[in-house]
Amino acid sequence: MEMPRPDDRILSRKVDLVDRLVRLVGRGAVIDDPAAIRAYECDALTAYRCPPLCVVLPETTEAVAAVLHLCHEERVPVVPRGSGTSLSGGALPTADCVLLGLARMNRVLEIDTVNRFVRVEAGLTNLAVTRAVEEAGFFYAPDPSSQLACAIGGNVAMNSGGAHCLKYGVTTNNLMGVRMVLMDGTVVDLGGPVFDAGGLDLLAVVCGSEGQLGVVTEATLRILPRAEDARPVLIAFSSNEVAGACVSDIIRAGVLPVAIEFMDRPCIAACEAFAQAGYPECEALLIVEVEGSPAEIDDQLTRIRSIAARHDPVEFRAARDADEAARIWLGRKSAFGAMGQINDYLCLDGTIPVSELSAVLAGISTLAKDAGLQVANVFHAGDGNMHPLILYDANSPGELEKAERLGADILRLCVAAGGCLTGEHGVGVEKRDLMEVQFSAEDIEAQMRVKDVFDPHWLLNPAKVFPLGASRARRIA
Ligand SMILES: Cc1cc2nc3c(=O)[nH]c(=O)nc-3n(C[C@H](O)[C@H](O)[C@H](O)COP(=O)(O)OP(=O)(O)OC[C@H]3O[C@@H](n4cnc5c(N)ncnc54)[C@H](O)[C@@H]3O)c2cc1C
CATH class of the missing domain: 3.30.465.10 (Uridine Diphospho-n-acetylenolpyruvylglucosamine Reductase; domain 3)
Incomplete structure (x- = not known):
């Protein structure tokens, strides 16, 4: 770069x-x-x-x-x-x-x-x-x-x-x-x-x-x-695509859990080794958390169980107590660190419409196969905010560049599916040269004019967010 x-x-x-x-x-x-x-x-x-x-x-x-x-x-x-x-x-x-x-x-x-x-x-x-x-x-x-x-x-x-x-x-x-x-x-x-x-x-x-x-x-x-109480439930599936389809169905049914998180097999293994959370043996796992009074929790869990049943889950298990709930979340929240103990990785952050989850997950695995790299997935599925982790070997010459090329292709796929380049990690230096995938030259120019107003000399946080050539031309000495 x-x-x-x-x-x-x-x-x-x-x-x-x-x-x-x-x-x-x-x-x-x-x-x-x-x-x-x-x-x-x-x-x-x-x-x-x-x-x-x-x-x-x-x-x-x-x-x-x-x-x-x-x-x-x-x-x-x-x-x-x-x-x-x-x-x-x-x-x-x-x-x-x-x-x-x-x-x-x-x-x-x-x-x-x-x-x-x-x-x-x-x-x-x-x-x-x-x-x-x-x-x-x-x-x-x-x-x-x-x-x-x-x-x-x-x-x-x-x-x-x-x-x-x-x-x-x-x-x-x-x-x-x-x-x-x-x-x-x-x-x-x-x-x-x-x-x-x-x-x-x-x-x-x-x-x-x-x-x-x-x-x-x-x-x-x-x-x-x-809230009075909250309870996470683990729903295990035999494939990423089926888990993705279940997320779309939960949202479509008008149930609004507090969280719907997704992990695939490589991430489940890394997080389980780190947190001993008791995650089931499966290809893809959803952590769905509901909250409210005991009656409200039971009602939501009943509805979610019947939606999940249509997708033939391998397992459906609600946390039994606060300790088990804490371990389930410790595992999920440690995912990036746990994965980092095993492999170098590039963490992506594309957002897509929830209805496209299944198709984009399938698209990611095809792109990864073509690139000869492995991708692990852990993300905020309920709001379509994907975090494919591209695994690579930082000590092997050319691998980082190969991972970056795959990352760019995955983000292009997210934009093509109606999503955007970043859900929460920002553009930074990582995605500045991909801005043109999502925005027209006029859009980028309009965003740069906002910066002109606040920071006319372009001194704050240089060489980020906007394509490098465009921001370099803007800098006033
Ligand atoms: C293990 C791990 C897990 C993560 N999980 C999530 C997640 O679940 N959700 C999520 O959204 N992000 C996540 N992130 C990304 C990151 O934590 C967030 O982007 C976070 O908001 C960055 O905060 P920071 O204080 O570390 O900012 P920094 O990394 O120090 O800076 C981030 C940006 O903010 C700017 N900035 C910082 N402070 C200020 C300020 N006071 N005024 C103006 N600009 C400022 C910097 O210039 C930079 O552009 C994760 C990161 C890691 C390492």
Whole structure:
């Protein structure tokens, strides 16, 4: 993958820039030692690495504003970073950038259970939001599998989803407001703790903008009352396609579980070895979770059992207790890590209409066979958000490129099926040159004009999201 050539004028001024940054935020908040910087050279798309010019770890919105103002004046690119769990290279630095890490901004600022919101700093982890409100009987719904590590600022930037988003929606459906710093250092507040704010819905533009428009320093999030009870059920099938057809039928019947997750045989084996969750022996497995009162749970399970029966399941088993339920979810949420212990892989993130699940799963296995590579599937099936994991050997020359070519073909298949290039992991560097598969030149130009408004010099998170040639031409020195 091509990265932009670093600006030699910036590289030659490193000492002076670091000195000025230290004066703004203090020595303890700036890392310029080449060995220490290496911790920030990549995110979870580890195939690509590039140490930044230096790292700044501010603790306040004012410090973020001061750093951005300086970088704007000096025309130095800035890459915002939460916890670095992006799977699309969204937080990959360039050699001439200041990497702005938000991890030290991790306080809970306000909890309001009457108006049902929580206001937090951007570096707080996703899981810590729920932890902060669970004693009061509430939770924060979007739950990426990386929720122990990933930060709310990163979730906002990527419009992150998770297993339980089928019923409650993704980040954009649970985000009420942000405080954000523009590239020139201006601080803006968008939305807020009431249900609707006046003016244009700029919050919806910012959510999912992948750090292109501003640096989020605070977020106001909707919290929901916890259901009385919840129960996952395991439904095992003899093929991927049959499991896919069952998902479509559950949704078609108007049943709305909290989650419908899919795993195929290679993923079931990896997760079972990791979590001893008691997954059945089968080709494809659905984890379907329903919630409510005991009567509501029984009613939904009865309906789901009768729909599943039409697809001749190998097994249908509801979790017997909270411990078994926790192990079922531990296995699913550890899928990427468990797979990574066995094999190198490229994790894709295409979204398709749920009605196309069966056909696209069959298409993926044909493409994989033709490419001579193995693909494992684990994904949020209820909302059609697929995560084919392309297994390859990173030590074998040419294998990564081969895996990337297969990945591009699978994403083209998703778009052709009426879906899109990304459900929740973002475009980042990984899919920027595939944008033309989904968008016309006019569409891309319109999106770039939005960036022009927020960041006229194209300094924020360079070389991401837009095709490299197009964004390089836009950069104003
Ligand atoms: C094992 C594993 C499982 C995962 N499971 C899921 C899943 O189920 N659902 C899902 O949606 N994702 C998942 N992800 C992907 C990833 O966790 C999400 O994209 C997450 O939101 C990234 O958060 P982060 O704090 O790590 O952001 P980073 O990786 O640090 O950054 C991600 C992007 O956000 C930008 N950014 C970060 N902070 C800010 C800020 N404060 N202001 C502006 N821009 C900012 C960065 O520039 C970058 O473009 C998974 C990743 C891993 C490794």
